[in-house]
Each structure stands twice: as C-alpha cells, then as structure tokens.
Amino acid sequence: METALQTDYILEMKNITKVFPGVKALDDVNFKVRRGEIHCLVGENGAGKSTLMKVLSGVWPYGSYDGDIILNGQVQKYQGIHDSEKAGIAIIYQELALIPELSVYENIYLGHEIRKGRFIDWNETIKMSKEMLKKVRLNINPETKIKELGVGKQQLIEIAKAFSKEVSLIILDEPTAALNDDDSANLLELLLELKKEGVTSIMISHKLKEVIYIADTVTVLRDGKTICSLSKEKGEISEPVLIRNMVGRAIDDIFPKRLEKNLGETLLEVRNLSAVDPKNGKKVLKNVSIHAKKGEVVGIAGLIGAGRTELASCIFGNPKGFKMEGDIFVDGEKHTFHHPKDAIKKGIAYVTEDRKKEGLILLQDIKNNISLANLKGISSSGIVNDNEEITVGESYRKSLGIKTPSVEQLTRNLSGGNQQKVSLGKWLNTKPKVLILDEPTRGIDVGAKFEIYTIINSLVKEGMSIIMISSELPEILGMSDRVYVVAEGKITGELTVEDATQDKIMELATV
Structure with missing residues (x-):
C-alpha cells in the first residue's frame, strides 16, 4: 500500500507548454510535488526552470501557456501573481525584492498591510513581524532598516515575508547564489526545519552538493522538457546522475585538465x-x-x-x-x-563578479556589449563601423560558443552562462x-x-x-x-x- 506522502501531491503541472516568439521555452513539461517535501528543480541555464516557476506563480497568466496547474486537487487559472499568492504560493527570486530604506517590519507586510479600520496598525505589524522572524530563526529588531543587514539576513526576511501571506508552497530561485558558506548552510537547515513543520518547498539551484543534501526529489529539465524525476528515498540522486541528465552526457571531471603547462x-x-x-x-x-x-x-x-x-x-x-x-x-x-x-x-582586463549590474548592458544586443570596451578597434574618425561590429561579435559568438541565433539578440534574453560568455568576449576583444x-x-x-x-x-x-x-x-x-x-x-x-x-x-x- 502506498503511503500518504507518496500519493498526496500538493502540486501537479500537466503538459505545460510555453512559447515565446521563435522559441519553445517549455515543451509538454510535467512536474509533480508531494506535500511536505523539498523538491529541487535543476537544469542548465535556459532549460526552462525559471519559466516554469513563472507559469506557476502567475507571472505568465492562464491562457498564455498550454496545460494545467493543479494545486490541492483544483485546476488553477491565475491571472497574475496576486492570484497565486491568494492560493498559498510564494516565490522568492535571486534578486531580492526588499526596499533598503524601509524597516524589516515594513518590508514584511508591504502590500498586505495589517489595518485597523482605514489605518495601518503599526503595533500589530511589529508584533506579527516578530512572530515571522521567530519562524525563520532570525533574532533581530524588526525596526532595523534593510540596508543595515547582510544578504543572508535579507534572504531570511524574504522568507518571513512569504510566511506573513500564509503560504503552503514556497519557491526559492537560486537562494544561496549570493550567500557565503555559513549563510547558505543556515538557509538549508531552515528549509529542513520548515519541512518538519509541513512546509513544502521548491528550490532551483545550480549547486549540486546542496541539492543532494537537501532534496527529497529532484526534477531535471533540459531544453524545455522534463527529463526525469529522481528520489532520495530510492537512492537515485547523485552528482554524476544529475550531471548526465542535465547536460545529456557524462562529464567525468568537471575541471578539464591542462596536459601541458608552459x-x-x-x-x-x-x-x-x-x-x-x-x-x-x-x-x-x-x-x-x-x-x-x-x-x-x-x-x-x-x-x-x-x-x-x-x-x-x-x-x-x-x-x-x-x-x-x-x-x-x-x-x-x-x-x-x-x-x-x-x-x-x-x-589588463577585468570580468566583474556582477555581470548584470556592472559587466553588461542587458538592454543592448550582444555585438554592442562585445565591442563596448574596444570601440576604437571598430571605429574610424569617431564613427563606429556597424559591419565590423557584427564581424567582431560573430567571431566571439563562434569562438566562445555563445548560444544565440544572432549577435543582434538582446543580452538580457540570454541564459546566465551565455551572458557570462558575452562578458568574457567583451574583455577578450581588448586583447x-x-x-x-x-x-x-x-x-x-x-x-x-x-x-x-x-x-x-x-x-x-x-x-x-x-x-x-x-x-x-x-x-x-x-x-x-x-x-x-x-x-x-x-x-x-x-x-x-x-x-x-x-x-x-x-x-x-x-x-
């Protein structure tokens, strides 16, 4: 006989297909999450992970995709993120959405303020914020301004904010990407504690050791398709298995060896x-x-x-x-x-750690970004040679393996790995x-x-x-x-x- 954990799914996403102009981002994806588990979603950049979560959270509304979202046995037709929040779903993105100048308690209840009549009840807000902070094991004064806190504490405040909306399913998109080892370990332990309290979590992560440590189930996406779902209980989750399913081939050594060192x-x-x-x-x-x-x-x-x-x-x-x-x-x-x-x-060239804010201009196309640090190389009398810029961009697209149909593609539309290659190309172009x-x-x-x-x-x-x-x-x-x-x-x-x-x-x- 199957246990309740094996049969009781809080979420089912059936045959989800999402098409953007010229690109099928999700192709008949199926994704099922058991109640009370930690379910990790992994795949290469551009595999469709974030798009799938945007469908689930209502960023891409009902009617803009094919397939069904079934939450607690009911088909959902979210028209926006507020609808998914009302249903008990909260999503926390890699780029935190807190307002630095506001206090912790103001951020936790921003957008769903506690009111007494027509006015905000600040005393109750502070009281309830303390309860939410206690839930995420964060011992700070709720009147502290966000800008005074480190990224690790801010991440926990985002989770506290989610709990203030009475969530039953929390989605975390690369939650440890900007955290140090101690803050990452603290966050993972918190998710395990919340699991004991019955909270269901979906975590997107590229850090496979974290995935192996924390996940009950791992679903792998590749090229917008569901490749497999693996169970910790059945001993199916390991780094070689995850890598093989993510990239479609085995990578015996993630660090390629240099045979000659001169x-x-x-x-x-x-x-x-x-x-x-x-x-x-x-x-x-x-x-x-x-x-x-x-x-x-x-x-x-x-x-x-x-x-x-x-x-x-x-x-x-x-x-x-x-x-x-x-x-x-x-x-x-x-x-x-x-x-x-x-x-x-x-x-000397420097590829910065923050490619989105400091390394690239995301609203410009690939060729513009690659030529940016060496405009003199494609200019005559102060005028940029557009044909030369395309030639240079194409050269680095090929040599660095940037996956894009055209160097006139906006950089923001690329996956993280391909954005990093554009950033590399920009500086390699300075020779x-x-x-x-x-x-x-x-x-x-x-x-x-x-x-x-x-x-x-x-x-x-x-x-x-x-x-x-x-x-x-x-x-x-x-x-x-x-x-x-x-x-x-x-x-x-x-x-x-x-x-x-x-x-x-x-x-x-x-x-």
Whole structure:
C-alpha cells in the first residue's frame, strides 16, 4: 500500500507548454510535488526552470501557456501573481525584492498591510513581524532598516515575508547564489526545519552538493522538457546522475585538465599594495604582494569581504576611488593607473563578479556589449563601423560558443552562462595580457561551467595570465596553478595547487 506522502501531491503541472516568439521555452513539461517535501528543480541555464516557476506563480497568466496547474486537487487559472499568492504560493527570486530604506517590519507586510479600520496598525505589524522572524530563526529588531543587514539576513526576511501571506508552497530561485558558506548552510537547515513543520518547498539551484543534501526529489529539465524525476528515498540522486541528465552526457571531471603547462615570465606583479576606502576610512588592503606568470592561472581565495574584489579593482585602474599606496608592474614596467582605461591600454582586463549590474548592458544586443570596451578597434574618425561590429561579435559568438541565433539578440534574453560568455568576449576583444575573473561561474549551471573552464585553459595555453577570484574552493583547487589566500585585506598564504587543500585554505582564510 502506498503511503500518504507518496500519493498526496500538493502540486501537479500537466503538459505545460510555453512559447515565446521563435522559441519553445517549455515543451509538454510535467512536474509533480508531494506535500511536505523539498523538491529541487535543476537544469542548465535556459532549460526552462525559471519559466516554469513563472507559469506557476502567475507571472505568465492562464491562457498564455498550454496545460494545467493543479494545486490541492483544483485546476488553477491565475491571472497574475496576486492570484497565486491568494492560493498559498510564494516565490522568492535571486534578486531580492526588499526596499533598503524601509524597516524589516515594513518590508514584511508591504502590500498586505495589517489595518485597523482605514489605518495601518503599526503595533500589530511589529508584533506579527516578530512572530515571522521567530519562524525563520532570525533574532533581530524588526525596526532595523534593510540596508543595515547582510544578504543572508535579507534572504531570511524574504522568507518571513512569504510566511506573513500564509503560504503552503514556497519557491526559492537560486537562494544561496549570493550567500557565503555559513549563510547558505543556515538557509538549508531552515528549509529542513520548515519541512518538519509541513512546509513544502521548491528550490532551483545550480549547486549540486546542496541539492543532494537537501532534496527529497529532484526534477531535471533540459531544453524545455522534463527529463526525469529522481528520489532520495530510492537512492537515485547523485552528482554524476544529475550531471548526465542535465547536460545529456557524462562529464567525468568537471575541471578539464591542462596536459601541458608552459609557464613563462612574470606578466603582472603587485608590490606592497595598500588601499583605504575614503567613504568609511577602512583599510581594505594591507601590503598585498602577488604575481602572475604567462600561461598561469592564479587563484585568489578567501571569505566574502576579505578584500579579493578590492584587490582586483585596484589593479584595474581603481574605479572605486580607493586611496592607494604600492606598485603595479606589467611586463616588468612600473605603472600608475588612474582609470580603468589606463589598465586596459597596458593589457589588463577585468570580468566583474556582477555581470548584470556592472559587466553588461542587458538592454543592448550582444555585438554592442562585445565591442563596448574596444570601440576604437571598430571605429574610424569617431564613427563606429556597424559591419565590423557584427564581424567582431560573430567571431566571439563562434569562438566562445555563445548560444544565440544572432549577435543582434538582446543580452538580457540570454541564459546566465551565455551572458557570462558575452562578458568574457567583451574583455577578450581588448586583447589583454592579464585577465582578472571575479567569480567567473557564479549562477551558471554545470555544463556552462565546464565550457568556461575549457575557455580558461585555452587562454592560458595561448600565453595569457589569468587571476581567478572564487568563493568555490573546488573551483580554486581544480583550475589554479597557485593560490593566494586573502583575509581581512592581507595575504595570509601562498600555496601551490599540489600543496593546497580545502582545509588549508579555510585555515588561512580565517586567520
């Protein structure tokens, strides 16, 4: 006899098909979620995960797709997100929707305020906010402004906000993408606690170790189709199985090996670099010295806030305006960079960690973004040669494997992995000697990661020097030749990849 857990589905999505102009985003998808389980939805970027959740939450209303949504045994016909919220569904996106200047309690009840007659009952709002915060195990004053809190606490407030709407099904889209290890672990443990209380969760994630740890069931989408649903109870969930189903082939080693390592002369050297943030007087870098050789991948490891991105910014012309001391050498020559354009002229490029806000102009097309950092290369007398811009864009589309029918496609319409390739193309178009990659695979799937790693290997084989900042220690260990560890603005260790381990790095990162 089947148990209630096996037969009691809170949600069924049957034969869901969603078509955009020229693209079938979802193709006859079937998706079933048991009551009280944690169900993970995985797949490569562009597989249809977020589109499926937008159908479920009413962003794409009834009539704009084919198929049925069945919640608690009833067919749903949501005309908007308010309808799905009334039915008990809450969705939390990767980009948090909190208002920084408002307090915690104002954010929790924004849009569904507690009223006494015509007026908002602030006392009851604060009281109930404390209850919601207690539910997500967050011990803070509800009168605190959102801008004073870290991303991890803000994520928990989003969940508290969802519970204030009396949800029975919570959807989390890449909830740990911007969190450090401690905050990620805390969030996963909270979801497990909520499961014990009967809360049903759907989590989209690219972090397969988290998926394996937390999921009762995993559904894999590929190219808009349901590939399989795997059960933890039946022992079906493992990293090789997930990867094979996500990408359609086995990837035996996610970090492709370089068969030859021909290290050359030192291309970049930083000596005794210190930096102070003028906004708060904080010393963000303290006598940092590093070097990178031709044909070498240098990993920069450390906790979030340790000074890794600040180091990259200082090398790349100091766009944040830090007060700097120290020396930077490129090809043995000392240089002072007053602006990123000075660094670019000397062969330094920087792929920022936030491709959407700082790396790309999403409302422009692919060719515009790729040419942006080197407009002189396609201009004559200050006028851009449109045909040359298309030629350059096509060149990088092919060499980087950007999946798009045209370089005139808007960049915002690409998957995360393909956006990252456009960002890479933009800086490779400047013909750099030294390429700084800040969190190069954040928020992209395992197949796209493998492609980015393959590109990195091909670049260093051609003689480029790459400095790679990453919060993912397996990535640091899998791709680097040497590793520098940063803690509180200082270099606390330098390790060869042969000597480096996750334990050694974490020990140095927490000095």
